[in-house]
Amino acid sequence: MKKLFFVFSGLLLLSACTVNKPLYTWADYEKASYMYLKNADEKATQELIENYQEVIEKQKGTRGVVPPGIYADYGFVLLQADRDDEGKQMLQKEIALYPESEVFITRILKMIEQ
Amino acid sequence: MKRYLIILVIASLVFAGCSVTEPVAKSNAYKGMYDEEPLTVLLMPPINRSTNVEAKEYFHSSLSVPIANSGYYVIPPFLSMEILKRESAYDSELFLNSSLKKFGEVFGADVALFTIINKWDKSAIASQVDIEVEYVLKSVESNEVLYTRKGAITYDTSVSTGGSGAIGLLADLAASAINTAATKYVDVARSCNTYTFSDLPAGKYHEKHNIDREEPAGEKEFKVNLN
Numbered sequence: 430m431k432k433l434f435f436v437f438s439g440l441l442l443l444s445a446c447t448v449n450k451p452l453y454t455w456a457d458y459e460k461a462s463y464m465y466l467k468n469a470d471e472k473a474t475q476e477l478i479e480n481y482q483e484v485i486e487k488q489k490g491t492r493g494v495v496p497p498g499i500y501a502d503y504g505f506v507l508l509q510a511d512r513d514d515e516g517k518q519m520l521q522k523e524i525a526l527y528p529e530s531e532v533f534i535t536r537i538l539k540m541i542e543q
Numbered sequence: 544m545k546r547y548l549i550i551l552v553i554a555s556l557v558f559a560g561c562s563v564t565e566p567v568a569k570s571n572a573y574k575g576m577y578d579e580e581p582l583t584v585l586l587m588p589p590i591n592r593s594t595n596v597e598a599k600e601y602f603h604s605s606l607s608v609p610i611a612n613s614g615y616y617v618i619p620p621f622l623s624m625e626i627l628k629r630e631s632a633y634d635s636e637l638f639l640n641s642s643l644k645k646f647g648e649v650f651g652a653d654v655a656l657f658t659i660i661n662k663w664d665k666s667a668i669a670s671q672v673d674i675e676v677e678y679v680l681k682s683v684e685s686n687e688v689l690y691t692r693k694g695a696i697t698y699d700t701s702v703s704t705g706g707s708g709a710i711g712l713l714a715d716l717a718a719s720a721i722n723t724a725a726t727k728y729v730d731v732a733r734s735c736n737t738y739t740f741s742d743l744p745a746g747k748y749h750e751k752h753n754i755d756r757e758e759p760a761g762e763k764e765f766k767v768n769l770n
Contacts, residue, residue: 451612452749462604462621463729467597490612492748497611498619505622529583529616532651537622 453490456483465506477506497527501534508541517541566759569744573760575689576744577753579682581653583616585623585646587635593663597728602660602676605732609740610656614749618650626650639679647683654680654689670701672731678739692739692763698731699770734769 461480464473481503485495504519520538524531570577586606591599603624607617626649627633635657638646646652662675674697680690742761745751 452614453612455608459605459608459733460729466604491750497616498607498622501619502621505619505625523619527616529651530618533618533623533649536649537626 450491452492453494453496454484454488455496456480456487458484474506474510478503481506495522495526497530498523500526501530501537505537513541568757569742569760570756571760572763573690573744575682575685575687576680577756579653579685579689580747580753581615581680581682581689582747583618583651583653584610584680585618585650585652585655585683586610586620587638587655587657588624588627588633589658589660590635590639591660591663593660595660595663595665598660598663602658602732605729605736606656606658608733609736610743613740613743614746614752616746616748618652623650643681643683643686652683654682656680665700670699672698672700672728674698674731674735676735676739690743692742692761692765694735694739694764695766696735696738697768698734699768700727700731701770738767738769 458480461473461477465477467473481499484499485503488495490496500519501523504516504523506516507513507519508516517538520534524534586603589599589602589606603620607620611617630649632638638655639657643652643655646655657677657679659677659679660674661677662673664673665671666673673695675693675695677693678691679688681687682689739761742759745753745755
């Protein structure tokens with residue numbers, strides 16, 4: 430009986446304070462981007478790239494699409510690593526998924542061509 | 544009968560724990576957000592008025608997640624930061640009270656998010672971080688402040704090593720000091736942002752967009768302990 434009571438009050442707690450499932454999942458994005466900013470070395474870059482890949486390939490958010498900015502920033506990191514073709518492809522994907530990014534991303538693509 | 548009473552008490556306790564005092568509807572508190580319906584958000588480089596030189600970077604990398612998860616398009620933070628640096632617009636303080644139209648043209652931004660870190664004090668002995676941050680979301684077009692909150696946040700960084708007595712206490716102190724110094728700051732920043740933006744009106748990519756008008760807004764200035 431006591432057990433039941435605990436289960437019940439636990440449920441009550443959960444129902445009153447639950448957080449809805451997020452629109453997007455980000456893996457360990459904040460930490461990876463922080464380490465990238467702080468250390469700016471190969472290891473941090475590699476970890477950030479892996480984090481982007483995880484966010485893209487294993488997206489579990491309710492929208493079921495890649496979050497804003499991920500394709501574009503992934504492209505930016507690839508460009509920094511001289512992987513130009515892949516980088517540009519990622520920038521194009523950002524525009525395709527989020528048309529509102531076109532103004533800015535097109536500007537970046539033009540800068541690369543120069 | 545007694546059982547029902549207990550349940551009732553627990554239920555009311557739970558509700559008391561989650562409620563906000565003197566609730567104001569979001570549509571009232573953040574009217575401009577509903578009028579202008581911004582979609583794209585430009586994260587301005589944080590303004591650091593604290594004595595912690597690294598607070599700026601710690602903070603920036605944790606801003607996009609809560610805003611995007613609220614249904615907005617966040618302009619890619621690394622790319623935009625790079626361009627802001629190149630265009631010598633890295634000091635956001637210069638733009639806090641001036642026209643933002645240029646940011647609309649270059650970035651396609653509807654709103655710019657300014658964050659002002661007034662305080663970021665870490666105390667290893669008390670194993671806590673005292674932070675004071677101001678968040679200001681300004682319309683690029685009308686230059687109006689659409690959303691603003693200011694928080695005094697105390698973040699507890701302590702970790703218990705499970706030891707007892709004097710030795711345990713010493714071990715706890717050492718563990719907390721390391722913890723405070725390390726990347727725990729990512730957690731601190733994330734907590735502050737997530738807590739503050741929990742009442743941000745839902746953006747266009749969120750299923751609650753425009754139907755959360757009657758939900759309560761949080762307090763404009765708040766004090767909170769997080770961990």
